Amino acid sequence: xxxxxxxxxxxxxxxxxxxxxxxxxxxxxxxxxxxxxxxxxxxxxxxxxxxxxxxxxxxxxxxxxxxxxxxxxxxxxxxxxxxxxxxxxxxxxxxxxxxxxxxxxxxxxxxxxxxxxxxxxxxxxxxxxxxxxxxxxxxxxxxxxxxxxxxxxxxxxxxxxxxxxxxxxxxxxxxxxxxxxxxxxxxxxxxxxxxxxxxxxxxxxxxxxxxxxxxxxxxxxxxxx
Amino acid sequence: xxxxxxxxxxxxxxxxxxxxxxxxxxxxxxxxxxxxxxxxxxxxxxxxxxxxxxxxxxxxxxxxxxxxxxxxxxxxxxxxxxxxxxxxxxxxxxxxxxxxxxxxxxxxxxxxxxxxxxxxxxxxxxxxxxxxxxxxxxxxxxxxxxxxxxxxxxxxxxxxxxxxxxxxxxxxxxxxxxxxxxxxxxxxxxxxxxxxxxxxxxxxxxxxxxxxxxxxxxxxxxxxxxxxxxxxxxxxxxxxxxxxxxxxxxxxxxxxxxxxxxxxxxxxxxxxxxxxxxxxxxxxxxxxxxxxxxxxxxxxxxxxxx
Numbered sequence: 001x002x003x004x005x006x007x008x009x010x011x012x013x014x015x016x017x018x019x020x021x022x023x024x025x026x027x028x029x030x031x032x033x034x035x036x037x038x039x040x041x042x043x044x045x046x047x048x049x050x051x052x053x054x055x056x057x058x059x060x061x062x063x064x065x066x067x068x069x070x071x072x073x074x075x076x077x078x079x080x081x082x083x084x085x086x087x088x089x090x091x092x093x094x095x096x097x098x099x100x101x102x103x104x105x106x107x108x109x110x111x112x113x114x115x116x117x118x119x120x121x122x123x124x125x126x127x128x129x130x131x132x133x134x135x136x137x138x139x140x141x142x143x144x145x146x147x148x149x150x151x152x153x154x155x156x157x158x159x160x161x162x163x164x165x166x167x168x169x170x171x172x173x174x175x176x177x178x179x180x181x182x183x184x185x186x187x188x189x190x191x192x193x194x195x196x197x198x199x200x201x202x203x204x205x206x207x208x209x210x211x212x213x214x215x216x217x218x219x220x221x222x223x224x225x
Numbered sequence: 226x227x228x229x230x231x232x233x234x235x236x237x238x239x240x241x242x243x244x245x246x247x248x249x250x251x252x253x254x255x256x257x258x259x260x261x262x263x264x265x266x267x268x269x270x271x272x273x274x275x276x277x278x279x280x281x282x283x284x285x286x287x288x289x290x291x292x293x294x295x296x297x298x299x300x301x302x303x304x305x306x307x308x309x310x311x312x313x314x315x316x317x318x319x320x321x322x323x324x325x326x327x328x329x330x331x332x333x334x335x336x337x338x339x340x341x342x343x344x345x346x347x348x349x350x351x352x353x354x355x356x357x358x359x360x361x362x363x364x365x366x367x368x369x370x371x372x373x374x375x376x377x378x379x380x381x382x383x384x385x386x387x388x389x390x391x392x393x394x395x396x397x398x399x400x401x402x403x404x405x406x407x408x409x410x411x412x413x414x415x416x417x418x419x420x421x422x423x424x425x426x427x428x429x430x431x432x433x434x435x436x437x438x439x440x441x442x443x444x445x446x447x448x449x450x451x452x453x454x455x456x457x458x459x460x461x462x463x464x465x466x467x468x469x470x471x472x473x474x475x476x477x478x479x480x481x482x483x484x485x486x487x488x489x490x491x492x493x494x495x496x497x498x499x500x501x502x503x504x505x506x507x508x509x510x511x512x513x514x515x516x517x518x519x520x521x522x523x524x525x526x527x528x529x530x531x
Contacts (some may be wrong), residue, residue, distance in 0.1 A: 003381040006374035016330030017442040019342035054440025107389035129387025
């Protein structure tokens, strides 16, 4: 089910004018920021198809900027988000994709390349309507999640028993996994696992997961609050 | 959720002797892991935002950033409150209120997407005007939003609710269907009658394209919200009078999916076809963005910084 519950239909509570291009864009930006962690110094945003055609009029640009600042959809400062970002030293550039380059999985797709110091991360998200989103790629890994639930992103080595170790720790916290997606760059290479759960990932659990052999880094993404 | 089609939803309601809103609230609490009271309170807060948007658009300046639209809801309300209205009081009010919320949205004000921001006027227009008409309390209205949400949940998962995916039929069409079905239940109709209202309403917007001028949620979106609220009232009257949707509502949703999937991209929120591509639409586009864009031509590849 792409739309999970009644509030994905009635809702979100948001600042206009477009749920796909404004509220959905806020949530894509916010998910990207939480996947990345710190405030990025530089963000290159590629916009595809409908996003590329109409982003100015819908405030898609200010909305993505608001999300990168970790603001929510109803924040009445959204129209001024680009100025806020600039004031915080975040340099955001927009590149509407056209021609052959414009192939994207969904009419409303944005790819955010975030940089801070020597760290870089790319997150691709689609806005599927009514303010609901899907993350469809992180750093070249073909992984998906809806961000409708608390989400964990675990970068780890591709090894026997890795997922068993991860899920065992999660189940010991009586936390139920609703969705999980795994992709690896190569056999026995680097892998990324996304896990959506029915409750929050507490700090102790995240630390325990971080301590597992083969886990290189871990992030929590939570747009549910 | 225990239902994926409207027929399943209504079947459960009939088996368990529950209205749609009751079943939806129970399912929602199960799905979210939160209590029914918490979920109900959240929906009640959304209704408060809707009412606030109605009154904002009738009392404050709603000029949009583009300057193309704003402040028309006030004019419509003045006319329908006088003797000059063809529609008459309640329907005229629904129309004025729907326009009001839609203008608030276009001016970057606060609204609730129902199911989208482009169609955010229909449900508040219908709900707030009918609340005044029938003297219902906010609890009753909040229940109605659960009904609307249940109907929309099925439509969204079986087809789509965004203009970029399915054209305006997916946005305004879904909103009208949700409002119509919810109003049937608010007025004491059966789940079965609400189901028929959805099919009747949805059939009337099949094929509607999404062709916003300049890519903005303004022209024709705002007036379509106004028209949509009136259509929803009509569909609820038809269903309560006993008209049935001869093609089952689930099948009508299937048609919406088929039509939207076959709709050329220029009619799906790209601002490249329809009203957006008219000479005037193009002129507005060039006034807004500096350079004209012909239909089918690649737009300018400008980079805009922060």
